[in-house]
Amino acid sequence: MSKLNFKNKWVVVTGASSGLGKEIARYLAKYEKANLIITARRVKKLEQLKKEIEQNNNTKVEVVGVDLIEPKGVNFLFDNAIKVGPIYGIINNAGLTYYGKTEKAKIENYNQIVNLNFNAVMKLSLLFLDYFRNMGQGGLLNITSEAAFIPIPYQNVYSASKHASQSFTDALREENRKTGIVISSFAPSGIATEMITKSGLDKKISKDSIFNMKPDKAAKKAIKAFKRGKSISVPGFINKLTLFFVHIFPRKWVVRIAGFIYIPPEKK
Ligand SMILES: NC(=O)c1ccc[n+]([C@@H]2O[C@H](COP(=O)([O-])OP(=O)(O)OC[C@H]3O[C@@H](n4cnc5c(N)ncnc54)[C@H](OP(=O)(O)O)[C@@H]3O)[C@@H](O)[C@H]2O)c1
Numbered sequence: 620m621s622k623l624n625f626k627n628k629w630v631v632v633t634g635a636s637s638g639l640g641k642e643i644a645r646y647l648a649k650y651e652k653a654n655l656i657i658t659a660r661r662v663k664k665l666e667q668l669k670k671e672i673e674q675n676n677n678t679k680v681e682v683v684g685v686d687l688i689e690p691k692g693v694n695f696l697f698d699n700a701i702k703v704g705p706i707y708g709i710i711n712n713a714g715l716t717y718y719g720k721t722e723k724a725k726i727e728n729y730n731q732i733v734n735l736n737f738n739a740v741m742k743l744s745l746l747f748l749d750y751f752r753n754m755g756q757g758g759l760l761n762i763t764s765e766a767a768f769i770p771i772p773y774q775n776v777y778s779a780s781k782h783a784s785q786s787f788t789d790a791l792r793e794e795n796r797k798t799g800i801v802i803s804s805f806a807p808s809g810i811a812t813e814m815i816t817k818s819g820l821d822k823k824i825s826k827d828s829i830f831n832m833k834p835d836k837a838a839k840k841a842i843k844a845f846k847r848g849k850s851i852s853v854p855g856f857i858n859k860l861t862l863f864f865v866h867i868f869p870r871k872w873v874v875r876i877a878g879f880i881y882i883p884p885e886k887k
Pocket of ligand 1 (some may be wrong): 658735807
Protein backbone atom coordinates (compact mmCIF):
# COMPACT_ATOMS: atom_id res chain seq x y z
CA MET A 620 0.00 0.00 0.00
CA SER A 621 1.29 3.44 -0.95
CA LYS A 622 2.03 5.85 1.86
CA LEU A 623 3.07 8.63 -0.50
CA ASN A 624 1.46 10.09 -3.60
CA PHE A 625 3.75 12.43 -5.50
CA LYS A 626 1.28 13.51 -8.17
CA ASN A 627 1.54 17.30 -8.74
CA LYS A 628 3.56 17.64 -5.53
CA TRP A 629 7.00 19.28 -5.23
CA VAL A 630 9.89 16.94 -4.47
CA VAL A 631 13.50 18.04 -3.91
CA VAL A 632 16.21 15.77 -5.36
CA THR A 633 19.83 16.50 -4.43
CA GLY A 634 22.66 15.32 -6.66
CA ALA A 635 20.37 15.35 -9.70
CA SER A 636 23.05 16.34 -12.23
CA SER A 637 24.18 12.73 -12.74
CA GLY A 638 23.81 9.07 -11.82
CA LEU A 639 21.14 7.90 -9.44
CA GLY A 640 19.77 11.38 -8.68
CA LYS A 641 19.23 12.15 -12.36
CA GLU A 642 17.36 8.85 -12.84
CA ILE A 643 15.29 9.42 -9.69
CA ALA A 644 14.25 12.81 -11.09
CA ARG A 645 13.34 11.25 -14.46
CA TYR A 646 11.35 8.46 -12.77
CA LEU A 647 9.47 10.81 -10.42
CA ALA A 648 8.42 13.02 -13.33
CA LYS A 649 7.51 10.21 -15.75
CA TYR A 650 5.80 7.67 -13.52
CA GLU A 651 4.79 9.67 -10.45
CA LYS A 652 3.92 12.98 -12.18
CA ALA A 653 5.82 14.89 -9.51
CA ASN A 654 7.05 18.46 -9.82
CA LEU A 655 10.74 18.67 -9.10
CA ILE A 656 13.33 20.89 -7.53
CA ILE A 657 16.59 19.50 -8.84
CA THR A 658 19.85 20.52 -7.26
CA ALA A 659 23.63 20.03 -7.56
CA ARG A 660 26.65 22.23 -8.41
CA ARG A 661 26.68 21.73 -12.21
CA VAL A 662 23.81 24.00 -13.17
CA LYS A 663 24.26 23.43 -16.93
CA LYS A 664 23.54 19.73 -16.49
CA LEU A 665 20.52 20.53 -14.31
CA GLU A 666 19.17 22.96 -16.94
CA GLN A 667 19.52 20.22 -19.61
CA LEU A 668 17.64 17.78 -17.40
CA LYS A 669 14.91 20.35 -16.68
CA LYS A 670 14.46 20.90 -20.43
CA GLU A 671 14.33 17.15 -21.12
CA ILE A 672 11.85 16.43 -18.32
CA GLU A 673 9.55 19.36 -19.11
CA GLN A 674 9.50 18.44 -22.82
CA ASN A 675 8.55 14.84 -22.14
CA ASN A 676 6.23 15.17 -19.16
CA ASN A 677 3.51 17.46 -17.99
CA THR A 678 5.43 18.47 -14.87
CA LYS A 679 7.31 21.52 -13.62
CA VAL A 680 11.02 21.53 -12.80
CA GLU A 681 13.00 24.20 -10.91
CA VAL A 682 16.78 24.28 -10.70
CA VAL A 683 18.74 25.30 -7.61
CA GLY A 684 22.52 25.36 -8.09
CA VAL A 685 24.26 24.81 -4.78
CA ASP A 686 27.39 23.39 -3.22
CA LEU A 687 26.12 21.50 -0.18
CA ILE A 688 29.62 21.40 1.33
CA GLU A 689 29.65 25.20 1.63
CA PRO A 690 28.58 26.36 5.13
CA LYS A 691 25.53 28.23 3.80
CA GLY A 692 24.67 25.65 1.11
CA VAL A 693 22.04 23.69 3.03
CA ASN A 694 20.09 26.78 4.16
CA PHE A 695 20.35 28.27 0.67
CA LEU A 696 18.72 25.14 -0.77
CA PHE A 697 16.02 24.97 1.91
CA ASP A 698 15.11 28.68 1.61
CA ASN A 699 14.94 28.52 -2.18
CA ALA A 700 13.01 25.25 -2.25
CA ILE A 701 10.22 26.41 0.07
CA LYS A 702 9.84 29.60 -2.01
CA VAL A 703 8.89 27.45 -5.04
CA GLY A 704 5.83 25.87 -3.48
CA PRO A 705 4.73 23.50 -0.74
CA ILE A 706 7.35 20.76 -0.54
CA TYR A 707 6.08 17.20 -0.16
CA GLY A 708 9.31 15.23 -0.30
CA ILE A 709 13.08 15.41 -0.19
CA ILE A 710 15.55 12.85 -1.46
CA ASN A 711 19.02 13.31 -0.02
CA ASN A 712 20.99 11.63 -2.75
CA ALA A 713 24.13 13.77 -3.33
CA GLY A 714 27.20 11.86 -2.25
CA LEU A 715 30.94 11.53 -2.68
CA THR A 716 33.60 8.90 -2.07
CA TYR A 717 37.37 8.55 -1.98
CA TYR A 718 38.81 5.23 -3.07
CA GLY A 719 42.43 4.36 -2.34
CA LYS A 720 45.03 3.99 0.32
CA THR A 721 44.44 6.20 3.32
CA GLU A 722 48.04 7.48 3.37
CA LYS A 723 47.50 8.95 -0.11
CA ALA A 724 44.29 10.76 0.84
CA LYS A 725 44.20 14.39 1.88
CA ILE A 726 42.26 15.32 4.99
CA GLU A 727 40.29 17.80 2.80
CA ASN A 728 38.95 14.84 0.76
CA TYR A 729 37.75 13.20 3.94
CA ASN A 730 36.23 16.41 5.32
CA GLN A 731 34.28 16.89 2.11
CA ILE A 732 32.92 13.34 2.31
CA VAL A 733 31.77 13.80 5.91
CA ASN A 734 30.31 17.23 5.15
CA LEU A 735 28.34 16.07 2.12
CA ASN A 736 27.40 12.49 3.05
CA PHE A 737 26.54 13.16 6.66
CA ASN A 738 26.43 16.81 7.75
CA ALA A 739 24.40 18.05 4.77
CA VAL A 740 22.07 15.02 4.97
CA MET A 741 21.55 15.55 8.71
CA LYS A 742 20.86 19.29 8.36
CA LEU A 743 18.53 18.93 5.37
CA SER A 744 16.68 16.09 7.09
CA LEU A 745 16.10 18.18 10.22
CA LEU A 746 15.06 21.33 8.34
CA PHE A 747 12.59 19.48 6.13
CA LEU A 748 11.29 17.32 8.95
CA ASP A 749 10.32 20.45 10.91
CA TYR A 750 8.73 21.80 7.76
CA PHE A 751 6.80 18.55 7.12
CA ARG A 752 5.58 18.53 10.74
CA ASN A 753 4.09 21.97 10.20
CA MET A 754 2.56 20.86 6.90
CA GLY A 755 1.18 17.69 8.50
CA GLN A 756 2.63 15.46 5.77
CA GLY A 757 5.80 14.67 3.84
CA GLY A 758 8.46 12.12 2.97
CA LEU A 759 12.21 12.00 3.54
CA LEU A 760 14.41 9.52 1.69
CA ASN A 761 18.09 9.30 2.51
CA ILE A 762 20.26 7.40 0.04
CA THR A 763 22.80 5.52 2.11
CA SER A 764 24.70 2.47 0.81
CA GLU A 765 25.49 -1.12 1.59
CA ALA A 766 28.66 0.50 2.95
CA ALA A 767 26.39 1.72 5.76
CA PHE A 768 26.53 -1.85 7.14
CA ILE A 769 30.04 -2.92 6.10
CA PRO A 770 33.25 -1.12 7.05
CA ILE A 771 34.99 -0.80 3.67
CA PRO A 772 38.81 -0.65 3.68
CA TYR A 773 40.12 1.90 1.13
CA GLN A 774 36.78 3.74 1.39
CA ASN A 775 36.87 3.94 5.17
CA VAL A 776 35.59 7.50 5.64
CA TYR A 777 32.93 6.97 3.00
CA SER A 778 31.61 3.88 4.76
CA ALA A 779 31.82 5.66 8.13
CA SER A 780 29.78 8.58 6.73
CA LYS A 781 27.17 6.15 5.40
CA HIS A 782 27.04 4.25 8.72
CA ALA A 783 26.33 7.61 10.39
CA SER A 784 23.68 8.59 7.87
CA GLN A 785 21.98 5.18 8.15
CA SER A 786 21.98 5.20 11.93
CA PHE A 787 20.68 8.79 12.02
CA THR A 788 17.88 7.97 9.57
CA ASP A 789 16.81 4.80 11.42
CA ALA A 790 16.69 6.60 14.77
CA LEU A 791 14.84 9.59 13.30
CA ARG A 792 12.28 7.25 11.76
CA GLU A 793 11.56 5.63 15.10
CA GLU A 794 11.16 9.00 16.81
CA ASN A 795 8.66 10.07 14.16
CA ARG A 796 6.78 6.77 13.90
CA LYS A 797 3.47 8.30 14.88
CA THR A 798 3.71 11.57 12.96
CA GLY A 799 2.56 10.24 9.59
CA ILE A 800 5.78 11.54 7.98
CA VAL A 801 7.55 8.88 5.94
CA ILE A 802 11.26 8.47 6.72
CA SER A 803 13.07 5.90 4.60
CA SER A 804 16.51 4.90 3.43
CA PHE A 805 17.78 3.22 0.29
CA ALA A 806 21.02 1.24 0.61
CA PRO A 807 22.32 0.11 -2.78
CA SER A 808 25.60 -1.60 -3.56
CA GLY A 809 27.46 -0.70 -6.79
CA ILE A 810 25.60 1.46 -9.34
CA ALA A 811 27.07 2.30 -12.76
CA THR A 812 27.51 6.05 -12.26
CA GLU A 813 30.17 8.77 -12.35
CA MET A 814 31.00 7.94 -8.74
CA ILE A 815 32.61 4.69 -9.93
CA THR A 816 34.72 6.35 -12.64
CA LYS A 817 35.59 9.56 -10.77
CA SER A 818 36.84 7.68 -7.71
CA GLY A 819 38.81 5.12 -9.73
CA LEU A 820 36.70 2.25 -8.39
CA ASP A 821 36.25 1.18 -12.01
CA LYS A 822 39.92 0.11 -12.04
CA LYS A 823 38.89 -2.57 -9.57
CA ILE A 824 35.35 -3.37 -10.71
CA SER A 825 34.47 -2.08 -14.18
CA LYS A 826 31.52 0.28 -14.46
CA ASP A 827 29.78 -2.18 -16.83
CA SER A 828 30.29 -5.15 -14.49
CA ILE A 829 27.21 -7.14 -13.51
CA PHE A 830 27.95 -6.07 -9.94
CA ASN A 831 26.99 -2.49 -10.79
CA MET A 832 23.25 -1.94 -11.13
CA LYS A 833 22.00 0.35 -13.90
CA PRO A 834 21.03 3.71 -12.37
CA ASP A 835 17.51 3.72 -13.88
CA LYS A 836 16.81 0.32 -12.31
CA ALA A 837 18.12 1.49 -8.94
CA ALA A 838 16.02 4.68 -9.17
CA LYS A 839 12.83 2.70 -9.81
CA LYS A 840 13.51 0.43 -6.83
CA ALA A 841 14.31 3.42 -4.61
CA ILE A 842 11.05 5.26 -5.38
CA LYS A 843 8.86 2.15 -5.20
CA ALA A 844 10.22 1.35 -1.73
CA PHE A 845 9.94 5.00 -0.62
CA LYS A 846 6.28 5.11 -1.69
CA ARG A 847 5.59 2.07 0.48
CA GLY A 848 7.39 3.76 3.36
CA LYS A 849 9.98 0.98 3.67
CA SER A 850 12.45 1.65 6.47
CA ILE A 851 15.52 0.31 4.64
CA SER A 852 15.47 -0.89 1.06
CA VAL A 853 18.41 -2.93 -0.27
CA PRO A 854 18.03 -3.53 -4.02
CA GLY A 855 19.10 -6.82 -5.64
CA PHE A 856 19.19 -10.43 -4.47
CA ILE A 857 23.00 -10.64 -4.16
CA ASN A 858 23.09 -7.47 -2.07
CA LYS A 859 20.38 -8.79 0.24
CA LEU A 860 22.27 -12.09 0.56
CA THR A 861 25.51 -10.21 1.28
CA LEU A 862 23.81 -8.32 4.11
CA PHE A 863 22.45 -11.56 5.53
CA PHE A 864 26.01 -12.93 5.80
CA VAL A 865 27.30 -9.59 7.13
CA HIS A 866 24.88 -9.93 10.03
CA ILE A 867 25.84 -13.53 10.90
CA PHE A 868 29.62 -13.52 10.24
CA PRO A 869 32.08 -12.12 12.80
CA ARG A 870 32.78 -8.46 11.95
CA LYS A 871 36.51 -9.20 11.65
CA TRP A 872 35.85 -11.63 8.79
CA VAL A 873 33.47 -9.23 7.07
CA VAL A 874 36.07 -6.44 7.07
CA ARG A 875 38.81 -8.83 5.93
CA ILE A 876 36.70 -9.96 2.95
CA ALA A 877 35.77 -6.35 2.11
CA GLY A 878 39.46 -5.43 2.22
CA PHE A 879 40.29 -8.28 -0.13
CA ILE A 880 37.58 -7.16 -2.57
CA TYR A 881 38.54 -3.48 -2.51
CA ILE A 882 42.32 -3.61 -2.22
CA PRO A 883 43.54 -1.09 -4.86
CA PRO A 884 44.89 -2.88 -7.98
CA GLU A 885 48.54 -1.68 -7.72
CA LYS A 886 48.91 -3.45 -4.37
CA LYS A 887 48.09 -6.88 -5.82
N1 LIG B 1 27.50 4.50 -7.44
C1 LIG B 1 27.52 3.59 -6.49
O1 LIG B 1 28.13 2.52 -6.65
C2 LIG B 1 26.78 3.82 -5.20
C3 LIG B 1 26.63 2.75 -4.32
C4 LIG B 1 25.96 2.95 -3.13
C5 LIG B 1 25.45 4.18 -2.82
N2 LIG B 1 25.62 5.22 -3.69
C6 LIG B 1 25.08 6.52 -3.29
O2 LIG B 1 24.18 7.00 -4.27
C7 LIG B 1 24.16 8.42 -4.23
C8 LIG B 1 24.30 8.96 -5.64
O3 LIG B 1 25.58 8.67 -6.12
P1 LIG B 1 25.88 8.36 -7.67
O4 LIG B 1 26.43 7.01 -7.73
O5 LIG B 1 24.72 8.72 -8.50
O6 LIG B 1 27.11 9.36 -7.90
P2 LIG B 1 27.34 10.51 -8.97
O7 LIG B 1 26.89 10.13 -10.31
O8 LIG B 1 28.77 10.91 -8.77
O9 LIG B 1 26.39 11.68 -8.43
C9 LIG B 1 26.68 12.41 -7.29
C10 LIG B 1 25.80 13.64 -7.29
O10 LIG B 1 26.13 14.40 -6.13
C11 LIG B 1 26.35 15.76 -6.52
N3 LIG B 1 27.32 16.41 -5.66
C12 LIG B 1 28.62 16.02 -5.45
N4 LIG B 1 29.23 16.91 -4.65
C13 LIG B 1 28.30 17.87 -4.33
C14 LIG B 1 28.34 19.04 -3.55
N5 LIG B 1 29.46 19.45 -2.93
N6 LIG B 1 27.21 19.79 -3.44
C15 LIG B 1 26.06 19.41 -4.08
N7 LIG B 1 25.97 18.29 -4.84
C16 LIG B 1 27.09 17.54 -4.96
C17 LIG B 1 26.87 15.67 -7.94
O11 LIG B 1 26.58 16.86 -8.66
P3 LIG B 1 27.60 18.04 -8.98
O12 LIG B 1 28.94 17.41 -9.22
O13 LIG B 1 27.00 18.68 -10.18
O14 LIG B 1 27.54 18.91 -7.76
C18 LIG B 1 26.03 14.53 -8.50
O15 LIG B 1 24.82 15.01 -8.98
C19 LIG B 1 25.29 8.84 -3.29
O16 LIG B 1 24.77 9.17 -2.02
C20 LIG B 1 26.13 7.59 -3.19
O17 LIG B 1 26.86 7.51 -1.99
C21 LIG B 1 26.25 5.07 -4.86
